[in-house]
Amino acid sequence: MNLTREDLYWLLKLHFDIDDLPLEQIEVINHVLSGKDTLVIKGHVADYHICYMLPTIVIDGISILVSRDANLNSEKLPVPSVYLKRSMTNDHFQRYLAEIINGKYKLIQVEPELFQNRNFLLALSKISVSLFVIDEAQCLSKLRHDFNYAYLNISRAILDIDPTPTILTFANTYRDDIQKSIIAQLQMEATEIINIGHNFPDLSLEVIKLKSNKDKLAYIRQLAENMSGQGIIFANQRNFVNEIKSNMEEIIPEIEEYYGSLEIDRKFKIERDFQSKKLKAIVSTNRYYSEIPKCNIDYIIHADLPEGIETYYDQISKFIKQDQLLRCFLLYSPSDREYHQIIIEKGNVSSVDIWRLSDTLKKYTKEPKQNNELSKKKISTREWLDNHYNNLMPRAKKELDRLKDIYDNLNDQDKNPCSLDEYNKYLDSDHWRNFAKSILENNKSCYVCNAKSEHIHHLHYRNFRKENPDDVVALCPKCHCYIHPDNPMTSNISAENIDQEYQQYRLFRESKPDLGHRLFIEANQLELDSGLNRSGLHFALSEMQNAGMLDILPDCSLTAKVSIIASRGELISYINDDTSKLLIEWLMTNLEANEQKDINIRNISYEISCYMDDIENVLLDLSYNKAISYKPQRKVMVLNIYDLDIGHEESTFEKIKGERYGSLRALIEYINTKECRKKFMNQYIIGSIIEKCGKCDNCGSVLSESTENHKKADNKTQKEAYISESEQISIIILNCAEKIDGMLSRR
CATH class of the missing domain: 3.40.50.300 (P-loop containing nucleotide triphosphate hydrolases)
Incomplete structure (x- = not known):
């Protein structure tokens, strides 16, 4: 679309009461209206928002604005707009998403973190987006001090929009390498770079x-x-x-x-x-x-x-x-x-951190070797239990080992309080059934691995036949069988069931070989196991993604509250692939109409052999169609693991460290100039x-x-500062000399 100069000034006067606009900003508007991807170097210019507001008025479709600027008051904008924030309550967020899908808003402002939210991404896929605006786009570059991990998911969201919208980015950087990094991250085509911020602020x-x-x-x-x-x-x-x-x-x-x-x-x-x-x-x-x-x-x-x-x-x-x-x-x-030097040294991610994180992820993804011979072979109970143990998180392994140690250290009388016949007879008694039922109702998840609890494990048998809740724990069959696999009094899992379940899992994994190994893990757990802080973890993951070792997917819910609203026939009408078929069948089997129930999406994924994120996408789609009520709760990170042994560019880390030291030195020069x-x-x-x-x-x-x-007083303080720095250098030289002398003496 091309506007004449007269039309442009008429629109400026009509909607913004502006008689004139700098030539650079007019150039930006014309490029956007022509459908060209544009990178704008905004510098300190405060009123650059008109560069996307005017095109939003003129073009068909919706504009997405990625910005944290809370000053954009929707009441003052010339088009209907909404600002989506992480801090919104779930009810408000869902209401706004429904209004967005129904076409109420022309301009949608969102925080960058929302591109990790599957709920928002699903709504984005249901609307026609013509213009995608990204403010503070310099946060995409790792060479910047304000690099933001949340911005990395924006490019994936843009690629998923069909047809691809025009991209307009505003960056506060004059460096060519950072500008090229922004263009590469967003895969912008035939990009025009326009500088509208020439003058330094007053x-x-x-x-x-x-x-x-x-x-x-x-x-x-x-x-x-x-x-x-x-x-x-x-x-x-x-x-x-x-x-x-x-x-x-x-x-x-x-x-x-x-x-x-x-x-x-x-x-x-x-x-x-x-x-x-x-x-x-x-x-x-x-x-x-x-x-x-x-x-x-x-x-x-x-x-x-x-x-x-x-x-x-x-x-x-x-x-x-x-x-x-x-x-x-x-x-x-x-x-x-000195404070910033310590921060740079401690905060800089190194190759060692990448290796450490890679080893941690390998532990999570460890599974039996897959080949054609193994798929035909029936595995033993011991192999099956070892596979279960190896797939547990480190905390869960520690807890399972503790329970096993407690059991192994029981004396013979505690382990065998009665004969096998008497034990089985007790398990059939009304007293035990009522006791077990109450324990399982109050502990729906396994004490060790959070899977569905089905078994009761005795910590000891001192109160046998008169058990208290503190005497037992609720476990899944796998964890219970791992503690005492050879004890017929507690293990009721047949070898046929073991083999069938294992083969089902293998078929599920082999049916999607091109997707890698999808891993669902809480960020806090990954921080704890890898020893990295949150910013270091995010930086390391982004580097591993660039190297092709893994892919960072939008976050997924671990638990949720669900209730069925639609009839069975209406639910069945929403079946359009294998995942939706299996999930809808599960919902109709396990939920009554209008009954709200807490669900564990990880457990459902095991039961129906589907990925957790695919399950949540179906749940969100059903929710948008008002077939179910869906309220997601606890979130986990989703990583698609390809090959953790691929090498990565070690020079990147040294370059970033050098950039930070260079910027600090320049600031010290500015102070002393x-x-x-x-x-x-x-x-x-x-x-x-x-x-x-x-x-x-x-x-x-x-x-x-x-x-x-x-x-x-400045001259005196400056001399003291130089003395302080020279003293530090002298100390470093002396320490190095002592180390060299020590090495020579040992030789």
Whole structure:
């Protein structure tokens, strides 16, 4: 679609009351209307949203906007719109999805994390998407400090849309390698790159060198007394955030702390109060600056050194004000640099971490070797039990071993309290049946592996015939048989059943050889077993995906509440493949009409030999068609394992580590520079040379009185900083020399 210049200006005036627009933004709009994928370098431009709003009005179909910008008020937009967030209640989320499918909204804004949500992805597959807009697209690149694992699923969602929509991305980066990385990740074709953010924002940049956190607190207090309007104070660690808030409350009562682990309701209240100017200041950790809503503020104070110059630029440029100066204060002490060096060394994912995670995943995916000879061979009870044990998670193995040790250490009298005939007679008694029934009703899942519990295992027989609930545990047949496989009093699994179940599992695995081994695991469990933290785990998984070792699929529900609404005949009409046939048959067998029941999707997948995510897709589809009520609960990660022995590019990790050190060194150079700070940062970030700004502390035109008072002390502090760093280098050299001497002496 091509619009004439007259039509374009008429639409701008009609919908936005704008008479003119920069030529670069007009170029972006024309490219999008022509169906060309476009990467926009937005820089610090605040009003770039019109680049996708105008095309959304003109084109047919729906626009998807991936953004966390809460300022896009749906009431002010010229088209019906909705903002989907992770924090929504399930009822609200389901209602909005139903309205989206029914075509109520023209613009759908979503948080990037929702592309892990199968519920949202299913709704996305049922609508006609013409334009896909991604804000902050630089988060797709691992070379960026703000790389976000959630963005990796966006490209998969775009590829699943048929026909493929036009892609419009906005990125805050001037680097060619990061721009190419974005284009490659999203598989954008014939991409136009347009820069709409040429000029550096209007900032007053000031650096103050201090000795300690105590000096910083005193200086922040002094600044606050002299500053007016709203401001944000950033610090690296939560405890320092608390100290700053406590120190400032006397001067600014309207101050709140802001960090990632805040309760959602409180976080939203702080955001609303800050935007409505009820709050004068927010003290936030550096890590969560991206979640603070954009608003016009008067000053930013960095009480600690950010992790690099790009992070610092992003944090201050996010809050620039249109045609108004933003004052930025950076407080620096030598210990700040040491803190970030430790973080870089500890936080950087290495090849060792990849190998460790790969070994952990191999344990989860370990299974019997599959070949034609084995498929014809009947396996023994011992082999079957060993296979079950090997497929358990490490925690479950530990618990099963504990139960087996307890049983093996029982004396003969405890193991055999009566004859076999007496034991079987007791198992047929009403007392035992009622007792066993109550235990199984209260413990529906196996104590060890969470499969369906069917057996009662005695921890001891001291209270035989007068058992208490504490004397027994509910187990699945496999775990129970593993504890004492040779005891006929407790094992009632026939060899025929074992062989039949094993062969059924093998047929299920062999029927989908091209899909790899699909693994369902909770993120907390994988963190615990691999020894990686959440960010390290996400980074390592994304690297393994790039190497072709595995594929990261959207999350899947482990448990849910389900009830049947439609009639049996209507349910049967929704059968369209093997999975839907098996699942609908299971639902009709195990659920009564209008009876809400807790289900375990993992257990169902074992029973009907279908993947958990395929089962949830059918459940979601039935829910959208109002055939069932479906409320998903506990979530698990889904990984498709291909080949964990494939090599990966080790240089990637060193490159990323070098990038982080380079950005930190550049920020230290910025702190120590004698030239115009704005000129220095513009040359590093944008790559162009500008005239002196006349507004930074080095240019000296708008220095505050407090800054002037500290200027003289800066030289002394700077010398101390250099002495501190030189002392560190000397210590390192001495340690190396001692190690070399020790090695030579041993020789």
